[in-house]
Amino acid sequence: MARSSSGIPLTPSGCRSASFTISRLLRFCFIFTTLFSTVSAQRKQPLVVVDPFKDPKNDVLNPLRYIPSNVLTAIAVSLILIVALLQTLWIFKWGAKWMMAMTIGAYCFALGIGFRFGLHSNPHSDGIYIAEYLFVTLSPCAFIAADYVLLGRLARHLDADKHLLISSRRLTAVFITSDVVTFLTQAAGGGITTSRNNLNNQRIGPKIFLAGLAAQLASFAAFSAVFAVFLYRIYTKEKPLLRIDGHKAWYSRWTALAGALVLSCIGILIRSCFRTAELSQGFGGALARSEGLFYGLDTLPLFIATAIYIPFWPGRFIDDHQPLRSPGIENTVTGNRRGSSDSVSRTMVELGQVGQKPTVEKV
Template sequence: MSSDSYDPSKAAAILFALLYGITTLLHIIQMCLTRKWYCSALIMGGLWETTGYILRIFSVDNPNSEGYYSPMLTLIVLAPAWIAAFDYMTLGRLINTFLPSKSALGLRARRITLIFVLFDILSFVVQGSGSGFLASSDGDNFQIGSYILIGGLALQVIAFGFFTITAVRFDIKYKREFGVEGRERFVALLYCLYVSCLCILVRSLFRIAEFAEDYPGSLSKNEVYFYVLEAVPMLPTLVMFNYWHPGAVLVGEGSSFREEKKRKKRDNTIAAADAGV
């Protein structure tokens, strides 16, 4: 299958490869400085986006080469799942850091994170299966791949619905317990999560509409739709967190599930030793 049924812009592909590459490089530096290793999920999303647009550059020069088109499609389609996982893990850490109960909607922060990440993995696997069909098959198998991919994207949209409810519940619960006092410490990061969710949602709905069409449809034939509804919306999901980085907000007790687990284990060991004295 040809990579595109239209004349794609090499300049646009170069521009977005550079933009995604720069913001991803900054995130790598920020993660190392703040030691927020879970941000590697966001970095993976950025690396997949960057590599996808680099492959798109080569695909423009080699329009009939599946060697560029297939991995390009897979990387750009799946990259948002990494960013969604980062959003889920950030919300869980916000709940764990700023709510004394360390819970929302009756669930502990760690469990909330686990549920959303597992949902994201399921969506990732389904989308990956669909993109594999889409990139390598023709005819009926291509149509099957489109349906599978739509199913994976629909799972992502559903997860974002519950994610938004959980984030709103966290904010309401905090204001109920503390009012607006101290809310300025995390509100910018919370709003970034809302915007990130909205951007990925817009992109997912575009992809659902695109793959629901018979190929090639009006959306897939017009490159403007791809850049306006795919490339542009996904860029802020990375750039925002360069400025409002979780490392500046998620500090102290509760900000790291791993450190909290180590602390509890240490406290239990000390308590057991004291009881044996």
């Protein structure tokens, strides 16, 4: 069996296994944050009692430097949970289990934002803040992994691997591996940062976390470029492929799913740029102290990146067992002759046997 350089099997089952890797890592994230939350909660409290609600903007014990709004938290958690629940339902109804990483990530993302309820009543809690920050920043790795897998599946469904810069199976393996590495880098940076007893760790930790975020941004930007080239090549070199399922309603065509993936990529890119800029200022920078920016440039883009698949669930478009056009037969929609002349002849004979008049294309 062929394998990629990362050791991931280059088969459909291998790609499915790769898509679940992020899900397993998110479980690790939960254990990881719980451990550090417990350790941080047990550290000695300061002798001077400070009112956390008097002046949160200048309160050095408040990592957010503001009191989170319960109203905004409730709205965000509700919307993201709705997306997660609907995606779960769509998996059972339409299939596409290889999108499960995004669904599990949505549950974890909602959990991370839900920790802000605790920060509203106890803004000095380091344990709650650590759990909130790591879940909110690491969960999107699962969204990214799902988009990586989706492009490879779409290319194979269209039998359009030739329009990708690299093969669909290798693309999935390479970018999933990149996502795992950046995930672990960010998790390691967050873990080192929580070591409050070591000032050196508090300087190194954020740098490692920032390196993981920057690498993730670069990786996803490269993926977005591969996707853009894929669409451009189809438009310029094989334009009839855009109309291969033109008999269907617009919302059931593969171009609608491609448009959903475009919006998902834009949302993730906006969020990744914001997080990278935020952490480049440090955990106490101006960007990190604004609740409006958190929801406007982090939560909202990620919500759009996941919610767009509710009306355009990939399982409705992609059938792993029945490609949109199969190699080895004449494709009368695109006008491309695929396979040998013998296979074309056999196909025409089979059509004639069932009483259908074959259409012979003049070359």
